Amino acid sequence: MLNLILPMDSFYQKSLIIHLVTSTNSPEFTLLNRALTRSSVIGLDAEWKPIRARQSTFPTVSLLQLACQLRPQLGAGSEEPVVFLLDLSLIPLPSIWELLIEVFVSPDILKLGFRFKQDLVFLSSTFCSQGCDPGFDKVEPYLDITRINHFLQHKQRERKTPKETKSLASICNEVLGISLSKELQCSDWSCRPLTEEQKTYAAIDAHCLLEIFKVFQANVVKEGKSYGNVTELHSSNINLGLKEILEKHDIGDAVIRTNFSEALNIVQATVTSEDSHRVAKGGKIISMASTRSTMPMDELLLNIVRKYGEKILLKESDRKPKSSKKKGKKRSSVAVCREKQLDDIGDWQGLPPWDLSLGGDGCPKFLCDVMVEGLAKHLRCVGIDAAIPYSKKPESRELIDQAYKEQRVLLTRDAKLFRHQYLIKNQIYRVKSLLKNEQLLEVIDTFQLKITEDQLMSRCSKCNGRFIQKPLTTEEAVEAAKGFQKIPDCLFNKNLEFWQCMDCNQLYWEGTQYQNAVQKFIDICKLNE
Incomplete structure (x- = not known):
């Protein structure tokens, strides 16, 4: 169990608890069953190893995140948010198949997601590959974060879910006023054990869906879109917890330091006859989640579901990987060779532009593009001059011109930048590491930077x-x-x-x-x- 404590003021205090579920016989799995009986809203997300664009099969989902805002028990105050990380590479999938099916279609639980249909397609494929046939094909009631964002931005109010191009990070910035780092999105989620950074990244991605929904719910109440007497929520305090996580995530460790402890220290739970009821099916043991009782939604949430709720329904065509539009067109051997060269390009050779022998001032200076913007802050914290592009979406030529004009080395992870013939020699370096701490060490080692304690901060x-x-x-x-x-x-x-x-x-x-x-x-x- 990961307990992510958020430092708060006296007005609003909470912590985000993270449970890593690796077995159906674990205390964490018992807690998951209990949490699902006391949650009216959950956030869903999934992670998988990135695949090549032309791969003919769906990727295998490695991690499924369920963020729950537990309803208070009788006589108790509101409870802390909790996120369960289901490690699908370790849990026998038939043992949780029926539990997840019930959650996905339970009328007592509103499911939140960000374009979750693709995640559902990949989940269905992953479970089918282990004999769970049919796979998942439905999520209802469901509410997409893109639809919520349109409501909050007053762009359109139609029943139909609008087409949306904004990223989850952009929506978090607009709605919650926080910067959501996506640097681990393309990390290898199939590799075990997961790093602490990956666990925290995955948990925050699911938890932020609940925070965005709280702001939406407060606005629905404010504008009189629901019925009943409901105390209005204050959005300035709703997102404070998540904001504190990410601010600390930026300045401190790659993630907040966490310690494992027994989950039973948080909740004294034992497996009841209902929790442990299982039945053999097709030679496999499947947990029977249908015996669990859930609490119905309150009137406010029920009215939100009636007015804004939707559903995800997979068709047979969704279960088949889409073939490439460029059918029959094979890449030339030159293109294949060029692509391979781009994978290996970016090793630094020669002198940097700030070298005294080249007319520089001897002070290391870097320009970090959007793909390594977090690295810029780390470099600044150790006293190194690290700028970011003038504009939010600069063209390649703009990046190179800025680096040349200010005698900086451009740091990037974008191999496509090396395709441009007008690149100035020794003006660009491709960062290989994914995590900010490792990126910092890589740059220090590559450019032989001298860091002293006096330079810090x-x-x-x-x-x-x-x-x-x-x-x-x-x-x-x-x-x-x-x-x-x-x-x-x-x-x-x-x-x-x-x-x-x-x-x-x-x-x-x-x-x-x-x-x-x-x-x-x-x-x-x-x-x-």
């Missing part, structure tokens, strides 16, 4: 600017922060020193978060060895 992680050399007193900081930044009252009596960015005027101070960040980069860069 010497640049603004927000804009890449340098700090004013003279620290500010509390009085000076309060005056400097007027109009754009609030300093917490609890800092006034701690006699802290403040620093201000010379470019964006952002204020920083040596709080617990600062100390944790310094220690993190001391450990990553092995400065204490």
